[in-house]
Amino acid sequence: MTALSGMTRCSYFNEGLCGSCTHLDVPYAHQLSVKQSIAEGQLACAEWLPPVASAEYGFRNRAKIIVAGSTEQPTLGILRNGYGQDLRDCLLYEPVITNAHGPLTEFITRAGLVPYSVPNRAGELKSILVTANPSGTLMVRFVLRSDASIPSIRRHLPWLIDRIPLVIATANLLPEHVALPEGPTEIHLHGPNLFDMSLGPLDLKLRPQGFFQTNTEITRVLYATAAAWVDEIDPSSVWDLYSGVGGFAKSVARPRRTVRGVEVSAEAVKAAGGPPMFIAADAGAWAREQTSTPELLIVNPPRRGMGDLADWVRTSDIDRVLYSSCNLSTAARDLEVMGFSADRAQVFDMFPHTDHVECLVLASRATSRSERTA
Structure with a gap:
């Protein structure tokens, strides 16, 4: 084109x-x-x-948010040349996802999560996968290099739940230095096991690692x-x-x-x-x-x-x-x-x-x- x-x-x-x-x-x-x-x-x-x-605009119900920068000043967006580019005001996402970027940024700092550095192969938090359902609530998945940060995420989750319509939270473990969106291990942190993606009378449920059209x-x-x-x-x-x-x-x-x-x-x-x-x-x-x-x-x-x-x-x-x-x-x-x-x-x-x-x-x-x- x-x-x-x-x-x-x-x-x-x-x-x-x-x-x-x-x-x-x-x-x-x-x-x-x-x-x-x-x-x-x-x-x-x-x-x-x-x-x-x-x-x-505002049509995407799912966001893969790459986390970079530092604990005190994290970027939420994509990688450019191995480093973080903040895209918190991206116009593609449903508003409930866009509005969650601010609280998620502050949550990283509050919970002391260390963003993963691709050039240095160091850090813990690689990305945050966010899905919005038709009723306007969220499933948030923290993609981590190990389970070391999970106690802190659990401890600070009530603060995040008070600020965004969070229904399900999980941690996904991706230990390898690979360009994959997620790993095989999913650890449940909060809420039910299935996310309600129903379209009116059409009863649809999504597991954290499941696929739904974007x-x-x-x-x-x-x-x-x-x-x-x-x-x-x-x-x-x-x-x-x-x-x-x-x-x-x-x-x-x-x-x-x-x-x-x-x-x-x-x-x-x-x-x-x-x-x-x-x-x-x-x-x-x-x-x-x-x-x-x-x-x-x-x-x-x-x-x-x-x-x-x-x-x-x-x-x-x-x-x-x-x-x-x-x-x-x-x-x-x-x-x-x-x-x-x-x-x-x-x-x-x-x-x-x-x-x-x-x-x-x-x-x-x-x-x-x-x-x-x-």
């Missing part, structure tokens, strides 16, 4: 301090137009619907759209593979419709509600073990796509697929492998000012049974 306008509302971008929003100086309507054009070029589809636009309002529209498209078909049975927190499965569930969600993470399945609706298993292995197939398959795979599960679908009796993808090139590849053609597709702009999009594709069988078993 080519910059079409000059200064933006973001001083960090204007001053060259942060370039995370690659296309922030491109008018948003043009961003959407380009994304739509790229999507249509990646996937041949009988009907492309208009893209679903996001709010331009744009709540676009996620709400995505699930509602999926439900409407599925209701048009009105299948009696649905499988939601890679079901995660259960958003798609719960959105399309109806009294006379059998829905099964399959997710490899046992903790995610527990958060979604567990059996009989949700099953902890590898999606491909589970599908191959079944003696029947659903009238509709929903898949929301990782960026790399479905892998050899696409080959299994090609030889199965499944005739309709609803594919949600954050990487349309792999989705197009998977649909070709499966022998499906796209009937309807729509871009959902989860990530304004970047090249990334979420896409929903409704596809149907394009090959005969003899062709797919050849």
